Amino acid sequence: MGGRSGRIGEGPLGSLRSVRARDTDWDGVRLHVVTGKGGTGKTTVAAALALALASGGRRVLLVEVEGRQGIAQVFDLPPLPYEERKIAVAPGGGDVHALAIDPEEAMLDYLEMFYGMRRAGKALTKMGVVDFATTIAPGFRDVLVTGKTTEAVRRKGKDGRRVYDAVVLDAPPTGRVARFLNVTNEVAGLARVGPIKNHADLVNGVVASPETAVHFVTLLEEMPVQETLDGLGELRETGLPPGGIFTNMVRKSLLPASVLDAAAKGRFDPGELALGLKAAGLAEGGANAAAVAEALAEEIAEHAHRTKLERRERRSLDTSGRPRYELPLLADGVDLAGLYELAESIHAQGAA
């Protein structure tokens, strides 16, 4: 099919691209849907994944659908128009393009593409049809948005090859993602036959195929982990293809397990620490070193406790059987450099 592996057999010139083919966990996937609970860094991970997928000379489209201009913020750009434009260059060549989908514009596109009705579309907009679509039948809005996304996935250039090697969709949060993607079902109650239904079926043909993977972004905390597992369950029920789990903002523990164990049980001895602080020149007097050591011991105990809970959450995630990737917490927040760091980490772990 159209996956990366398909290019390997191409002629000597075409093989330029196939040289860059590499083994990743998601070969053959062209639509990467990224979801996650609010606050887990879904948009950041989607952006880093797009960069990672583009690295080595590919062309990737990053799509957002909720009108938040999250992509612009992550890449530190002015607000994006409803237009595909190149926003970043990936390591080793390769481009990331971005598109902020506006449902109203998507509706005009749809009318023009399928019916050649741009003018009527404008009139519809004036009549408040988009208000209609978003107010009364959210399924319609979702179909327009996912329709635009899957169109980009399927789009072919003059050479007959797909225009984008991959499309990354920064999707609605976990609680809504199955409904958002399951458009056929969503409009079925409203339109059993007719053009919307046909359009929904077309979208479904991409979204429910092996060309799509729905990835989850989570933190090592109880609620987002639970939502991830629930979300995977919902995907299973609706027959949508599950992807990997990206655990975001992971803090590396520098302390040996024995110390953590003792600290978790409240048996960490700050005495040695006080000596170390003195040796490092951090204490002016004995009393001061002891006080700082006590305060640090408190930090260690908290850290040990959290590490233990995190271990439990990791085990929960493992029960899902999905591939897992861990992304480090960036101490200074996610700036552009940090984004590339995350992309590198995604690449190194084989997710892209």
Next chain:
Amino acid sequence: MNERSGRLRAVPVLDLDAIIDDPDTRIVVCCGSGGVGKTTTAAALGLRAAERGRSAVVLTVDPARRLAQSMGLTELDNTPRPVAGVKGEGKLHAMMLDMKRTFDEIIEAHADPERARQILTNPFYQSLSSSFSGTQEYMAMEKLGQLRRSGDWDLIIVDTPPSRSALDFLDAPERLGRFLDGRLIRLLMAPAKAGGRSAFKLLNAGFGIVAGALTKLLGAQVLKDLQMFVSALDAVFGGFRARAEQTYKLLQAPGTAFVVVAAPERDAMREASYFVERLAEERMPLAGLVVNRVHRAPAAVLSAARSTAAAEDLETRGEHDLTAAVLRLHAGRMQLAAREDREQEHFLSAHPTVPVARVPAMSQDVHDLAGLRKVGELLAAQS
């Protein structure tokens, strides 16, 4: 005190106890973007208010399972249930919003039985009442109005829906109203009003284009369902609008206190900023900002730079491995705290008069009333 609070500008402190203790406070609305601990804050405030003697009810929208369980809520039945285990004289009820049922009840209350049946069975109604993101907001406000009118509680604490934007719930009722009042609706209603003649015949050419496009876009059957739905709904909308306006006024009344909830992250703080500005525009009473999940370092006297330098020094000398690792850990924590301060800075300088309460990050989610009580203590313990 420590270097962190030294860098943050001095801001007024949000005294939540004063708010929940004031008998004139009748409604507390917790709002903010998704994932910042809004529901937990609402539930903790409810418990604290009850244990300080109020008769309180917490209206939650889509709570996490464990949090619901911590208040003994096991099913979404749209009815306030007493919460067991509350200490003291006051009492606490809690409920989960069932938005479809709330919507059905409004329809039943405002339409004659035949019309109600038409609406309730219409596919558009089913879609609107169960999945429109704005419906949840509208129904939360409707439920709030109902609880307030019932007079059964002297304090109602509302958790707002996990909207795409924190502002959605303010706009949703109006959007629904505008929609039902819009030109499109009038267009759809026209054939019915013209005595059932074939669609759009009597309309001018501009409408003709639109009608043709709509038919192409939606199909004839969908259009018919929609027309039926709209004309049935139109008949009950007068009542709808009156209620929405009533609830809106309730939110502007002095007995209401808005608590904006955020986390020390860029997006959440930005949403909080917008929200504070919107509340001012709408003349809705803002109590203050709660910043959840703030990381603090007990050993804050030791700066990130000093601990990193000392760790490097120890590592180079190959001495005190453990101390070096602990210093690295501490430096990371100080960096995180500094970043969180920076994320709050914009809000604090844009809204210097808004009272703020900060709640330290807890390693574990709330599982039971004891956990909620602890959150309540942290919310109140601002110094």
